Amino acid sequence: MRVECIVDGKTLSLSLNSNKPLSLILADDIGIDTFSSCCSGNGCGNCIALVDGNAVLSCMVPAFEINGKTIITFESFKKTRNYQDIAKAYDAVKARPCPICYKSRTLLFESIIARGVTKEDEIMRELGTIECACMDALDEIRIIREAIEIRRRRRVRRS
Numbered sequence: 561m562r563v564e565c566i567v568d569g570k571t572l573s574l575s576l577n578s579n580k581p582l583s584l585i586l587a588d589d590i591g592i593d594t595f596s597s598c599c600s601g602n603g604c605g606n607c608i609a610l611v612d613g614n615a616v617l618s619c620m621v622p623a624f625e626i627n628g629k630t631i632i633t634f635e636s637f638k639k640t641r642n643y644q645d646i647a648k649a650y651d652a653v654k655a656r657p658c659p660i661c662y663k664s665r666t667l668l669f670e671s672i673i674a675r676g677v678t679k680e681d682e683i684m685r686e687l688g689t690i691e692c693a694c695m696d697a698l699d700e701i702r703i704i705r706e707a708i709e710i711r712r713r714r715r716v717r718r719s
């Protein structure tokens with residue numbers, strides 16, 4: 561099938577098997593080798609990309625589901641001010657993800673922040689997307705709240 565999508569700001573038209581997972585599309589068809597590990601669908605959570613702003617496990621999203629969607633990988637996200645907000649929050653809280661889950665967890669935090677998810681039980685549920693046990697959940701919530709505040713202050717300064 562033909563799939564039209566935007567990946568990291570580039571408009572693409574790709575000829576794909578409709579069931580090919582997004583993780584493989586990114587690696588094979590677009591040349592974005594962004595993931596530090598791959599469990600091939602067993603739920604490690606280390607393959608997160610943003611699809612229309614939602615954090616998804618890219619190894620479980622088939623090609624037909626990305627048609628017409630906007631996809632952001634860590635490769636472009638790391639160049640943004642929004643990434644800097646989260647990186648500053650890591651420093652402020654003195655906690656950060658390990659190298660294995662860093663990219664996915666950072667994109668997951670961004671999804672939570674940008675979608676305005678603020679209820680603690682909802683945040684906790686979303687944080688469960690990533691299996692890696694390198695972080696304390698309370699630290700993760702502090703990072704999210706800190707990044708929200710850093711972003712709010714940045715936007716007030718700009719206006």
Ligand code: FES
Pocket residue numbers: 597598599600601602603604605606607617618619620
């Ligand atoms: S690679 Fe482990 S959940 Fe996708």
